[in-house]
Amino acid sequence: MAATADDEHNVLAAARAKSMGAESAIAVLQRPTYLHLLTYIGIDRPFSPRSTAVEEIQRLMTDSALHVMATLAAGVADVFEVRVPAKASRVIGVPLKQLKLPGQCIVAAMQRAETVKVPGANDAFEAGDTLVLIAPSAATHHLETLFGIKSFSRKESL
Numbered sequence: 001m002a003a004t005a006d007d008e009h010n011v012l013a014a015a016r017a018k019s020m021g022a023e024s025a026i027a028v029l030q031r032p033t034y035l036h037l038l039t040y041i042g043i044d045r046p047f048s049p050r051s052t053a054v055e056e057i058q059r060l061m062t063d064s065a066l067h068v069m070a071t072l073a074a075g076v077a078d079v080f081e082v083r084v085p086a087k088a089s090r091v092i093g094v095p096l097k098q099l100k101l102p103g104q105c106i107v108a109a110m111q112r113a114e115t116v117k118v119p120g121a122n123d124a125f126e127a128g129d130t131l132v133l134i135a136p137s138a139a140t141h142h143l144e145t146l147f148g149i150k151s152f153s154r155k156e157s158l
Helices: 007-019 032-041 049-061 137-147
Strands: 026-028 045-047 066-073 077-083 106-112 115-117 130-136
Touching: 007 026, 007 032, 032 045, 032 049, 066 137, 077 137, 130 137
Parallel strands: 026 045
Antiparallel strands: 066 077, 077 130, 106 115, 106 130
8 A cells, every 4th residue: 555645656656566466556646636547557446535535525415315426437337325205106115126227227235224234126115215226327317217306416526
C-alpha cells in the first residue's frame, strides 16, 4: 500500500511493488482525476479519500429513495440502493417472482427494520424496506418507474 502525501510517489511505488511480485497493490491519491486509469498499469485498488468523502456527503444529502451506491463497470452495471416508498404500489406486497424487474437485475439484499436477508422468490417488499439491487446502468428509469420515484441522485465523479 502506497499512502504518502504525494500522488506520483504512490502511483510509482504501487506499480513498482506489483511489478516486483506483490500480490496486490493499493495507491492512495488525493486528486482522484485518474483513479479509473490506474488498474490498467497494475494497481489493483486505487483509492481517494476525497472521492469517498464526496460520495458519502452526497449520499447523506440526497433525499431520493433511489441512488447508486457503486459502479461495477462504468456504463454497464451499478449497485443501487432503494428505499421502498409508501406509494410504490407496483411492488408492495407483490412476491419477488412476479415483479417486472429490469432485465439482468438482481435483488442482492433486503433490510426490514433490523433484519437483513437475501430475499427469495416468494418474499414481498413493504414500505420502508431498503433494497440493494445490482442492475444494468441503463435500468435507472425502469427502477424509478417501478418504485414510483421521481428524482434520482447519480454518483458524480470528481
